Amino acid sequence: MSRKSVWFVVVLLTFQMLGCGSDEAGAGPECGLDERYNPILDACEPARTLMNNTDDMGEDVSDEVDMGENPEPDMSQSDMPEEDSGPDLPDGLTCLTDLDGDGHYAIECGGDDCDDTNRSRSPSATELCDRIDNDCNDEINDGIDCSFYAHSNTKLYRIDPFKFTTQELGSVPGLFDIDTHPDGTLYGLTSSQLYTYDPQSSMWTAFPNELGVNLGTANGMAIDEDGTAYVTGGNTLYTVDLTNGSATAVGSGNYNSSGDTVITKQGVLYMTSSRTLNTDTLVLVEGSDGSGDLVGATNHRGIWGLTAAWGDVYGLTEDGELIAIDSQTGASTLIHQFGISFYGAASTPNR
Known part of the structure; x- marks a missing residue:
């Protein structure tokens, strides 16, 4: 066969192959941006499909989840972190202030210490002869004799x-x-x-x-x-x-x-x-x-x-x-x- 005949045969075969490819490409539907054509099913599918734990390229996608657009985490009440409210307070107290260290909390906190800056004044203190309510019961010198003789x-x-x-x-x-x-x-x-x-x-x-x-x-x-x-x-x-x-x-x-x-x-x-x-x-x-x-x-x-x-x-x-x-x-x-x-x-x- 002459060189010109060989060139003609190659050109003819190439034209036939291109023609067949065009027929197949044209047969499939036009898919959206989030889809792609599946030639096996002759249909458009989502861009990622779970089938037998592999995608259509044969890669393992077992751990992948379709989150869709703008996914939001599940923050139900049961999953919310609890706020730290501090130590448990005894009944009736709103704070734990004991500035004078006498074991009694300040009245301002709901306690019974009438002077939280004076260790000698609290419900446990001994009443003395003075003008101070030492034991915080709204009385002075109760239970003791604070008098002298005069005439x-x-x-x-x-x-x-x-x-x-x-x-x-x-x-x-x-x-x-x-x-x-x-x-x-x-x-x-x-x-x-x-x-x-x-x-x-x-x-x-x-x-x-x-x-x-x-x-x-x-x-x-x-x-x-x-x-x-x-x-x-x-x-x-x-x-x-x-x-x-x-x-x-x-x-x-x-x-x-x-x-x-x-x-x-x-x-x-x-x-x-x-x-x-x-x-x-x-x-x-x-x-x-x-x-x-x-x-x-x-x-x-x-x-x-x-x-x-x-x-x-x-x-x-x-x-x-x-x-x-x-x-x-x-x-x-x-x-x-x-x-x-x-x-x-x-x-x-x-x-």
């Missing part, structure tokens, strides 16, 4: 300097002053006689012996922690034997007793003096020789009763005033006005 020229009283109450106990035998022994016994003083008081019968009993010294204007008495009794009269200090009632002069100082003397738990002896001023001054008296040192002006007059109680020094005046006295400066502050003209006052046994 007028005729009557004996119990005075509460926190609640400002008075309790009349009975009469007095013309006493100038009184004071309490550390054992609780109440003694009374006139210018010539010493007395003891029986709280059961409200009766006073005079010592069989007189003081033995002409005290004249004796008007103040104080008993220290050891049971030693001191008496002031004019500008002289005396001691009194509480077993027989006799008195002994200690010495004199530059003062004039205005009405009372008092001794603190620390053993410091004070008196009020009216020697040079229209108002009384506080004087520190030396118990060994009777000498005195001026502390300062009180700015009150007629302080005829002095008492040391619960760490404080109180004064009671002839005008019925209850005052707090600063033992370092002598300055005094009015606390309350009673309707009683006081003559004297006694310290509490434990001062």
Whole structure:
């Protein structure tokens, strides 16, 4: 066969093959963008089909899922993560604030601690003689006695300097002053006689012996922690034997007793003096020789009763005033006005 004949045969075969391919391509339907033609089924199918865990290219698609357009995760309520609400709170509490560490939660949290900044105030705290509700029950000094003895020229009283109450106990035998022994016994003083008081019968009993010294204007008495009794009269200090009632002069100082003397738990002896001023001054008296040192002006007059109680020094005046006295400066502050003209006052046994 010539070279021209061979070329003609090749061209003819090629034309026939192209013609057959065109017939097959044209026979299939026109598929969409998300589809493709399956020649076996002679139909359009989705672009990915699960058939025998393989696609039409023979690749494993077992783990593939048709998510469609814009898939959304399943966030049903059961699958939502739970919020951490913190520790479980005891019934009635909204928080766990215990700033003072006393084991009680603050009232602001629904607890029972009335002062979460003060460890000495809570329902477990011990009530003390003061103006504070220590045990958080809306009362002060409940269940305890916070009173001291005081008297007028005729009557004996119990005075509460926190609640400002008075309790009349009975009469007095013309006493100038009184004071309490550390054992609780109440003694009374006139210018010539010493007395003891029986709280059961409200009766006073005079010592069989007189003081033995002409005290004249004796008007103040104080008993220290050891049971030693001191008496002031004019500008002289005396001691009194509480077993027989006799008195002994200690010495004199530059003062004039205005009405009372008092001794603190620390053993410091004070008196009020009216020697040079229209108002009384506080004087520190030396118990060994009777000498005195001026502390300062009180700015009150007629302080005829002095008492040391619960760490404080109180004064009671002839005008019925209850005052707090600063033992370092002598300055005094009015606390309350009673309707009683006081003559004297006694310290509490434990001062």
